[in-house]
Amino acid sequence: MKIAIPVNDNNLNTDICPSFGRTAYFLIYDSETKESKFIENIAANMAGGAGIKAAQIIIDNGANVLLAIRLGQNAANVLKASDIKIYKANEGLAKDNIEAFRDGKLVSLDKFHAGFHGRGNR
Amino acid sequence: MNIAILSGKGGTGKTLVSVNLAAVAKNSMYIDCDVEEPNGHLFFKPINIKEEKIAVKIPVVDEALCNGCRKCADFCKFNALAYAKDKLIIFDDVCHSCGGCVLVCPEMAISEKDKIIGKVEKGVSGDVQVWSGILNIGEATGIPIIKKLLDDQKDNKLTFIDCPPGTACIVMESIKDADYCVLVAEPTTFGAHNLNMVYELVSLFGKPFGVILNKYTDGYNPSEEFCKEKNIKILAYIPFDKELGSITSNANIASLSNDKYKKVFAKILDTIKKEVSSEAVTNS
Numbered sequence: 001m002k003i004a005i006p007v008n009d010n011n012l013n014t015d016i017c018p019s020f021g022r023t024a025y026f027l028i029y030d031s032e033t034k035e036s037k038f039i040e041n042i043a044a045n046m047a048g049g050a051g052i053k054a055a056q057i058i059i060d061n062g063a064n065v066l067l068a069i070r071l072g073q074n075a076a077n078v079l080k081a082s083d084i085k086i087y088k089a090n091e092g093l094a095k096d097n098i099e100a101f102r103d104g105k106l107v108s109l110d111k112f113h114a115g116f117h118g119r120g121n122r
Numbered sequence: 123m124n125i126a127i128l129s130g131k132g133g134t135g136k137t138l139v140s141v142n143l144a145a146v147a148k149n150s151m152y153i154d155c156d157v158e159e160p161n162g163h164l165f166f167k168p169i170n171i172k173e174e175k176i177a178v179k180i181p182v183v184d185e186a187l188c189n190g191c192r193k194c195a196d197f198c199k200f201n202a203l204a205y206a207k208d209k210l211i212i213f214d215d216v217c218h219s220c221g222g223c224v225l226v227c228p229e230m231a232i233s234e235k236d237k238i239i240g241k242v243e244k245g246v247s248g249d250v251q252v253w254s255g256i257l258n259i260g261e262a263t264g265i266p267i268i269k270k271l272l273d274d275q276k277d278n279k280l281t282f283i284d285c286p287p288g289t290a291c292i293v294m295e296s297i298k299d300a301d302y303c304v305l306v307a308e309p310t311t312f313g314a315h316n317l318n319m320v321y322e323l324v325s326l327f328g329k330p331f332g333v334i335l336n337k338y339t340d341g342y343n344p345s346e347e348f349c350k351e352k353n354i355k356i357l358a359y360i361p362f363d364k365e366l367g368s369i370t371s372n373a374n375i376a377s378l379s380n381d382k383y384k385k386v387f388a389k390i391l392d393t394i395k396k397e398v399s400s401e402a403v404t405n406s
């Protein structure tokens with residue numbers, strides 16, 4: 001299973017990023033091979049529709065699960081169409097969230113905001 | 123003749139100036155291009171309103187023809203299209219109606235349909251033609267509505283274009299065909315900063331322009347300092363006046379309800395007309 005997490009830095013000690021569409025990187029963690037891969041989020045600097053584009057990037061990298069602090073409705077629609085499961089992550093280290101998910105401590109995220117459309121705090 | 127009234131920020135007095143100038147001008151036209159929150163109609167209370175819906179084109183996909191190449195999604199600068207699980211998802215609210223996805227699709231799988239984004243209302247108030255553009259909440263851009271308003275205006279009437287605040291595309295669209303621009307500014311540092319923005323815009327467009335200093339007091343006025351520094355024509359000083367504020371906040375037109383203000387705005391109109399004709403002489 002591949003787990004995607006929006007993260008601030010491209011190393012294993014990174015914090016999770018509260019923004020989904022405008023995060024700097026995505027960490028894709030493969031729970032079978034225990035491999036971690038970092039992908040640059042090219043949506044971060046786009047004028048609009050960053051959440052939609054970021055969701056597309058996650059889909060294209062074969063993720064099955066997304067751990068996120070919050071998520072916009074447009075991004076959620078794209079992820080749901082691809083049957084990606086979305087879980088509510090906690091602030092702090094990305095690896096702590098992976099552990100929490102593995103231990104079944106994260107609940108599914110089912111409330112989505114209307115989007116900040118360029119006005120959110122990065 | 124088209125006179126556009128604009129400002130770098132909201133609340134400087136664009137509508138106050140536009141409405142009162144149109145009212146004293148007689149047999150004039152007032153066009154509210156501030157389509158995100160048009161409010162000139164609150165003062166004019168126009169009657170005999172004719173309403174016309176405005177639509178834009180948005181894409182629809184024929185799933186039988188789509189081969190999943192994603193050229194459309196890659197092309198879209200606004201990310202209005204995504205491809206998930208062998209299916210194209212289209213976000214109507216994100217689409218800016220450029221038509222690019224239709225052009226780049228090699229399978230001709232994308233066509234277009236109409237989507238209503240707002241309306242124009244054309245009415246009359248005394249001898250003033252009052253037109254308003256109204257954009258539905260949540261739509262990407264009001265430009266198609268502004269285009270419609272200004273394209274329909276073929277009369278040679280003295281026309282006052284009440285612009286949206288700021289310097290974005292919707293403002294550029296509103297001043298495009300203006301013969302003269304009136305910049306309304308407040309006596310604050312923030313006001314002067316925003317005056318500078320519209321000053322740069324009208325300069326870029328090569329439009330003749332002048333400034334009205336609204337809410338004018340005896341105190342330090344950064345907007346006035348800016349005009350002096352840049353050698354900008356100051357058309358008028360509208361005082362920071364409780365009575366004027368009171369008339370306006372009761373949705374009345376000061377120049378129609380009070381002789382004092384009638385004179386104030388008639389004088390401003392006269393000054394603008396002189397400026398426009400001297401510009402016409404200079405440029406001929």
